[in-house]
Amino acid sequence: MILRKSAIGILVLTLAGLPAAAEDPRADMLAGSCAACHGTDGQSPGSIPAIAGISAEDMVRLLQAYRSGEATGTVMNRIARGFTDEEITALAAHFAALR
Numbered sequence: 001m002i003l004r005k006s007a008i009g010i011l012v013l014t015l016a017g018l019p020a021a022a023e024d025p026r027a028d029m030l031a032g033s034c035a036a037c038h039g040t041d042g043q044s045p046g047s048i049p050a051i052a053g054i055s056a057e058d059m060v061r062l063l064q065a066y067r068s069g070e071a072t073g074t075v076m077n078r079i080a081r082g083f084t085d086e087e088i089t090a091l092a093a094h095f096a097a098l099r
Contacts (some may be wrong), residue, residue, distance in 0.1 A: 027094040030087055034095075037075075042095045052098035059092035 033043070034051065039043050042052030051059070066080035067088075068085035083091070 026087065027090040030083075030091050031094050032093070033079075041098050043098075051095050054092075054095055056092040056096040057088075059095055060088055063088045063091065 031059075034042065037048050038051045039046075039048075039073055042050055042054075044050040062071065063080050063083060066076040067083065069077060071077075080088075
């Protein structure tokens with residue numbers, strides 16, 4: 001039992017030392033391309049919607065809808081077509097973490 005508690009303690013300490021957001025390293029680069037329209041860190045200063053803090057599930061759903069043509073947008077349909085599922089997931093996690 002003592003050995004098990006020690007192993008759990010080591011695991012907890014190891015996990016605690018990891019970065020809070022273990023996100024895809026491409027997420028920052030991909031998110032940078034969103035800044036021109038959606039503002040720095042997803043905080044839009046104008047009429048284009050802010051995307052910071054949108055839940056990852058909603059962001060994935062929106063980007064997939066734009067990509068498939070189910071949702072229409074000024075340029076988002078064309079932009080979303082360029083993203084893979086993995087990139088969409090990375091972007092969704094990135095912007096969801098910016099609450």
